[in-house]
Amino acid sequence: MFSKKKSFILKGALCIASGMLLLSCGSETPKDESVIGPVTDTTTSMAEAQEVSYCLPSPLQIASIFKKSGLKYKAGVTSSSKDASKYTTNLNKAINLGVYSADLSYAVLNKQNQEAMTYMKLSRTLADNLGMSTVFEQGDLSKRFEKNLGKEDSLAYIIAELQMVTDMYLDENDQQQITSIVFAGAWIESMYIGSKVFEIGKDKSFNNKLAEQMTILGSIVNALKVQEKKDPAIIGLIADLQTIKTIYDALPSIKNNVNAAEDTEKELTLTDDETASLIKKIEGLRTKFING
């Protein structure tokens, strides 16, 4: 027979054990981070190939590169679609968040305050519709943006901060696919703006800039492919971007110069006809994007 004291100790031990089990279950975070390491164990100790992940640049950097290469402001080249509510699927919301981000960056770097404010508001609406409303609330980003209108450097800094907060939010919520979709939209919009401001045939530097920009298209496609299980709607976007990449890879300037992409001293460039054929495809996809 157990004494009352012993029984009390054992019951206490059972309570502690149960409590610990409950606590350990409760502390499990529901968020699934970008796990690219294996979870299961084997007895093998050899290094094995793991999944590759991607880190894409920001829309602001693309706009900044074009600005440095002499891209001027031209009215009417940014998205004329000012009704963010027409984008109903998450894919279209994310694509057009990218489009607006590129337009916002272009407006800010060219000191177009009213236009910048418009695209900031449109970006916020789409971010809200994607469930990312907290992003704009952090650090009073919207208010600071309004207060600093006209100050290019300050606005660029705020956009970079907004990008950082967005990246963190999407990582925390396991929505990295949105990062890739947004960048795809921003990249297409940036190439479109570039083609409309630089005159193809007159400004040869655009042929070169476009060729250099095209080198990251493969990374955009691959980054989307890694995420396609999270949102099967991405498959159509991948196919659209892959079509442009296939055309680019088959261009004589690229096909006959396969090592150029690895030669950091050699500049990639395209002929006027090649640039025009690529831009035609980019324009078509951009129209599809903004029509929703």
Add this chain to the structure above:
Amino acid sequence: MKNMPHIALICLVFAFGFTTIQQPDNVDKKALTTSCKKKIDPFKYDSQKFTKINFTKKSQQLEVEVPVFIGEKYRLVFNTSSLSKPIKISVYTKDKETAKREAIFTAKEGENEIVFDVPRVRKMFIDYDVPMDTTNTNASGFVVFMIGYK
């Protein structure tokens, strides 16, 4: 009542074991980002990537592809302070499937915060070599890298 000590013992062992294996992701990612942001200055923030590291009985090589634009100036900042064991960080211009490739940067062992100003390249491949874990603790954590441009 006779079985009670055994049941209690099993429960305690199970509970201790379970809580040891299930290490929650209590990493303060915001603090890691803030720390990287300080080191990225005077470069402008471009993007960042958190990679979860699970130490297992197998060594692993994880790779992050980073497309960049030729002629632009970039800085990479890494923070490994949330990892309980050191990993090797190297930067290449070719992916790990390429037979002959040379690292353009390898981080010194024991450093938690690493800064690398990138030379003229078109593409970067960041490799994390994760050593095998023989202690069976199932330790995990995050390595974060931030990229900035000028």
